[in-house]
Amino acid sequence: MWSSHGGFESGFGGSSIGGGYTQSPGGFGSPTATQGEKKQRSRSQNIVPCTVSQLLAAEQVDETFKIREVEISQVVIIGIIRQAEKAPTNILYKVDDMTAALMDVRQWVDTDEAGTENVVVPPGTYVKVAGHLRSFQNKRSLVAFKIMPLEDMNEFTTHLLEVVSAHMSLRKNMTAPKIPQSRGSFGMAEMANYGSGSSVMNGLTAHQSQVLNLIKSCSDPEGLSLKELKSQLHNINMTTIKQAVEFLSSEGHIYSTVDDDHYKSTDAE
Amino acid sequence: MGDVHEGPRPRIATRHLAQHLGQPVCFVGRVEKIHPSGKLFILSDGEGKNTTIELTDPLDEEISGIIEVVGRVTNQATIMCMSYVQFREDKSAFDLGLYNEALKIIHEFPEYYPFGVTKND
Numbered sequence: 001m002w003s004s005h006g007g008f009e010s011g012f013g014g015s016s017i018g019g020g021y022t023q024s025p026g027g028f029g030s031p032t033a034t035q036g037e038k039k040q041r042s043r044s045q046n047i048v049p050c051t052v053s054q055l056l057a058a059e060q061v062d063e064t065f066k067i068r069e070v071e072i073s074q075v076v077i078i079g080i081i082r083q084a085e086k087a088p089t090n091i092l093y094k095v096d097d098m099t100a101a102l103m104d105v106r107q108w109v110d111t112d113e114a115g116t117e118n119v120v121v122p123p124g125t126y127v128k129v130a131g132h133l134r135s136f137q138n139k140r141s142l143v144a145f146k147i148m149p150l151e152d153m154n155e156f157t158t159h160l161l162e163v164v165s166a167h168m169s170l171r172k173n174m175t176a177p178k179i180p181q182s183r184g185s186f187g188m189a190e191m192a193n194y195g196s197g198s199s200v201m202n203g204l205t206a207h208q209s210q211v212l213n214l215i216k217s218c219s220d221p222e223g224l225s226l227k228e229l230k231s232q233l234h235n236i237n238m239t240t241i242k243q244a245v246e247f248l249s250s251e252g253h254i255y256s257t258v259d260d261d262h263y264k265s266t267d268a269e
Numbered sequence: 270m271g272d273v274h275e276g277p278r279p280r281i282a283t284r285h286l287a288q289h290l291g292q293p294v295c296f297v298g299r300v301e302k303i304h305p306s307g308k309l310f311i312l313s314d315g316e317g318k319n320t321t322i323e324l325t326d327p328l329d330e331e332i333s334g335i336i337e338v339v340g341r342v343t344n345q346a347t348i349m350c351m352s353y354v355q356f357r358e359d360k361s362a363f364d365l366g367l368y369n370e371a372l373k374i375i376h377e378f379p380e381y382y383p384f385g386v387t388k389n390d
Contacts, residue, residue, distance in 0.1 A: 053277065056386045080354060082274065098278045098295045098339070099384050124354060152361040153335070160371040160382065167381040 047074040047130060048170070049162040053099035055133055056140055065133050070170045075142070076130045077103065078150070078159040081123045091120055093147070095129060104141035105129050126150045128159070204248075207236055211244040215254050216265040223257045223264035273351050277384035278339055282372055283318035286346040296320060296348055297337045297356075299365060303328065312336060315369025321347040335363045 050072070058065040058072060065072050079097035090109055094102040121127055131144035150156060204212065214232055218224040229241050236244075245263060248254045254263040273293035279285075280295045298312030301319060307327030313319050322338050335356040340348040356363050375382035 051382060053383045053386050057383070096274060098280060099382075100277055100386050101275050126354075126356075151357070153356040153358070153363045154361060154367065157364065157368045157371045160368075160375055164374055164378050164381040168378065171381075 046072070047076055048072050049159055049166050050075045050077055051099040051163055052077060052079065052095070052097050052101075052103040054163075054167070055103065055142070056100055058133070060135055065135075067167070068171050070173070073132055074130065075133055076128060076159070077142070078126065078128050078156050079103070080126050081121055084120045084123055086120050093121070095127065095142075104139070105131065105144050105147070106141060107144045107147055121147060121149055126153065126156060128155065205244075207240055208244045208247055210236070211241060212248055212253055212265065215248075215263050216267060218264070221257070223254075223262045225263075226261045273339060273341065277386075279384045280372055280375065282314040282316060282369060283320045284316070285376075286320065286342055286348075289342045290344055290346065291342060293339070293341050293351075294348065295337065295339050296322075297335065297365070297368060299335055300333050303332065310336075312338070315365040315367075315372070322350050322353075323347050324350050334358055335365065 048067075050067075054067055055065075055075060055077070058067045060066075077095065077097055079095040081093050082096050082102055083094040085092045088109075091107045093105040093107070095105050096102050126149070128146075128148045128150060129142060129144050130146040131142040134141050134143055210233055211229060214229060215224045218228075226238070226241060226245065229245075230236075230238055233241065245254065249256065249263065252266055254265050256262060257264055276293065278293045278295040279289065280297070281289060282296075283298075285294075296312065296314070298314045298320060300310060301313050302311040304310060307329075308324050310322050310324075310328070310332065311319050312322060322336075322340070323343070332353075332355060335358065336353050337356060338348055338350050338353045340350040340352075343349050
């Protein structure tokens with residue numbers, strides 16, 4: 001939706017910054033992936049939208065920073081440049097996002113490259129900064145790997161929302177049960193038996209998931225009929241069931257067998 | 270008055286002015302009117318409500334469109350402006366209504382969008 005600015009190197013996965021950081025396959029996965037293992041120097045693979053106030057308030061243990069027990073390393077902030085100081089090897093910006101005092105943002109300059117990378121962004125410009133959080137002599141700063149002037153100020157509005165969304169998700173992940181399927185609590189006892197977390201995270205709506213799971217569970221050669229689906233899913237009307245079946249069929253999750261009323265799952269169970 | 274840029278400046282809409290009397294804030298709105306003296310201008314927020322922005326020194330340029338003001342709320346519920354910035358709209362128009370919705374969210378979840386630094390939340 002928002003214009004892409006040429007993309008980041010560090011595994012952003014999708015072309016747009018706007019959202020999808022928890023779902024993108026590009027190595028962003030939810031922090032709970034490493035919940036069980038306490039690696040000594042596990043580098044967080046996430047990039048988390050933050051406010052300067054959150055970066056300043058993050059707990060620090062040795063070289064790692066944590067917000068709510070979740071390790072943060074790569075972050076994105078959006079703010080306005082208040083000051084820019086050019087030194088031979090780096091540019092030091094002071095970035096303001098209104099949540100706290102100014103944040104030092106250092107951008108290393110490649111002295112071999114011709115001038116294009118080293119253009120100083122003028123004060124008064126709103127920028128999106130992606131970088132690593134650092135602390136030196138008790139002062140926190142960001143080492144930026146990308147500083148992009150905003151071309152569309154609606155990206156700034158998006159950032160406000162992304163920060164809330166990201167930190168809310170991070171908190172939920174810390175308290176969520178380890179078994180993914182417990183989140184798919186559609187109020188039906190059978191649902192809890194169905195496998196590895198495919199209930200919510202596969203891009204299907206609740207109704208589609210319920211229909212798919214029932215079809216998957218059927219071991220008859222002719223599959224499950226629409227009538228049987230309706231009798232098992234009391235809270236869903238026939239039209240919705242038919243729509244779900246059509247969608248699942250066009251996506252390749254199910255196929256019709258003896259007639260258009262009977263379906264089996266393409267996943268071998 | 271101190272440098273307001275050294276601390277948190279909550280983002281607010283017109284209806285929040287009364288709760289922030291005397292405090293530094295950040296206000297984003299559309300220019301509605303500029304007083305001929307250049308020492309006062311009116312911004313409307315995403316809900317269409319107006320806020321008066323006062324300046325110690327008169328404006329030395331024409332302003333229009335979306336302005337973000339950093340300043341302190343006076344006892345008359347106007348904002349004494351310390352600095353302002355014009356949002357660029359050369360590539361895309363800024364959706365002020367959407368910004369207002371985002372404000373509601375960040376106000377509803379101050380634990381996920383904190384103004385000010387509190388250790389160990």
